[in-house]
Amino acid sequence: MLDTQSILDVLKPVQDPELQKSLVELNMIRNVAVEGGNVSFTLVLTTPACPLREFIVEDCKKAVQTLPGVTSVNVDVTSETPQQQPSLPDQNSVAGAKNIIAVSSGKGGVGKSTVAVNIAVALAQTGAKVGLLDADIYGPNVPTMLGLENTEVQVEKNPAGDILQPAFNYGVKMVSMGFLIDPDQPVIWRGPMLNGIIRQFLYQVNWGELDYLVVDMPPGTGDAQLTMAQAVPMAGAIIVTTPQTVSLQDARRGLKMFEQLGVNVLGIVENMSYFIPPDAPERSYDLFGSGGGEKTSKELQVPLLGCIPLEIALREGGDHGVPIVMSAPESASAKALTAIAQNIAGKVSVAALA
Numbered sequence: 355m356l357d358t359q360s361i362l363d364v365l366k367p368v369q370d371p372e373l374q375k376s377l378v379e380l381n382m383i384r385n386v387a388v389e390g391g392n393v394s395f396t397l398v399l400t401t402p403a404c405p406l407r408e409f410i411v412e413d414c415k416k417a418v419q420t421l422p423g424v425t426s427v428n429v430d431v432t433s434e435t436p437q438q439q440p441s442l443p444d445q446n447s448v449a450g451a452k453n454i455i456a457v458s459s460g461k462g463g464v465g466k467s468t469v470a471v472n473i474a475v476a477l478a479q480t481g482a483k484v485g486l487l488d489a490d491i492y493g494p495n496v497p498t499m500l501g502l503e504n505t506e507v508q509v510e511k512n513p514a515g516d517i518l519q520p521a522f523n524y525g526v527k528m529v530s531m532g533f534l535i536d537p538d539q540p541v542i543w544r545g546p547m548l549n550g551i552i553r554q555f556l557y558q559v560n561w562g563e564l565d566y567l568v569v570d571m572p573p574g575t576g577d578a579q580l581t582m583a584q585a586v587p588m589a590g591a592i593i594v595t596t597p598q599t600v601s602l603q604d605a606r607r608g609l610k611m612f613e614q615l616g617v618n619v620l621g622i623v624e625n626m627s628y629f630i631p632p633d634a635p636e637r638s639y640d641l642f643g644s645g646g647g648e649k650t651s652k653e654l655q656v657p658l659l660g661c662i663p664l665e666i667a668l669r670e671g672g673d674h675g676v677p678i679v680m681s682a683p684e685s686a687s688a689k690a691l692t693a694i695a696q697n698i699a700g701k702v703s704v705a706a707l708a
């Protein structure tokens with residue numbers, strides 16, 4: 355007899371590959387309907403950025419088709435990103451923001467902002483609601499990279515504290531110190547003030563509903579990292595590194611710091627892994643030696659989320675304010691960045707549901 359229960363029973367062994375649990379037990383199968391031999395249901399994924407959605411749908415269909423009497427299976431796919439919970443008593447969530455992801459590194463200039471901007475846009479391209487917080491108060495680069503250089507942001511007057519309206523481009527809401535100062539003026543502040551600005555960027559911005567709030571951190575292991583870890587529950591941090599030995603040593607330091615602060619490290623991204631010449635894109639050169647990110651990931655027992663090649667178009671995209679995942683989605687670096695974004699989204703779901 356074909357009914358809701360028999361459909362759920364036959365779907366029970368089908369697992370979410372990332373979470374390694376039954377879709378039925380995870381409450382990811384809903385609205386099961388049977389009409390004659392036609393079966394339909396909704397598959398609710400934990401992230402719109404799920405790279406395996408086609409496989410999961412296929413697995414579900416195959417399982418249901420083993421039941422006698424089934425003539426068609428219709429799967430409607432949606433997503434509900436799980437919400438990260440506070441882990442420390444003094445932490446306050448950002449209202450509406452489900453998962454906060456810090457992009458960090460021990461060393462400067464390794465490509466944090468480039469990675470943060472492109473993964474934010476890549477996540478938005480999958481249909482996720484995405485915010486980007488430029489926590490590099492002293493050297494904000496995100497407005498330029500997101501094509502929002504001369505944007506004037508609106509401030510709503512409010513007796514409980516003014517509310518900043520984020521800027522918006524390529525599907526991403528964004529705030530940066532770059533909007534609040536003259537771009538040529540250096541910012542010289544001490545720690546406590548920086549703490550205040552970052553808290554304002556978290557709590558006094560009209561973020562609305564966000565599946566992911568990506569935070570572009572300044573280099574190093576300083577006040578901004580400490581403020582973030584103390585203020586909000588984070589889904590996790592990702593550490594950007596390059597293959598050079600010094601950079602990997604710095605990455606290790608960054609990783610240790612997050613561990614000490616109780617922040618889950620989602621993984622390492624190796625940037626500038628190899629060089630792709632623009633006139634011979636089928637070639638690649640290992641400029642700094644290969645396998646460093648993989649070695650560090652093994653040594654420190656954190657996942658390697660992906661490797662991004664050194665590509666001139668990636669830098670140009672940053673300089674011209676059109677992230678490469680928008681302008682050249684078929685390029686090697688855009689493909690790597692998109693895969694990294696999907697990987698991060700998967701790890702975030704696992705962390706939030708743990």
Ligand SMILES: Nc1ncnc2c1ncn2[C@@H]1O[C@H](COP(=O)(O)OP(=O)(O)OP(=O)(O)O)[C@@H](O)[C@H]1O
Nearest residue numbers: 462463464465466467468573663664665668669672
């Ligand atoms: N894979 C890459 N290929 C080519 N250029 C890159 C790549 N990654 C980063 N760049 C370029 O390197 C420079 C530094 O990158 P980025 O600003 O993202 O680093 P950062 O770690 O955020 O630096 P900082 O520590 O100063 O904040 C930029 O000009 C950027 O366009």
Ligand SMILES: [Mg+2]
Nearest residue numbers: 466467490495
């Ligand atoms: Mg930066």
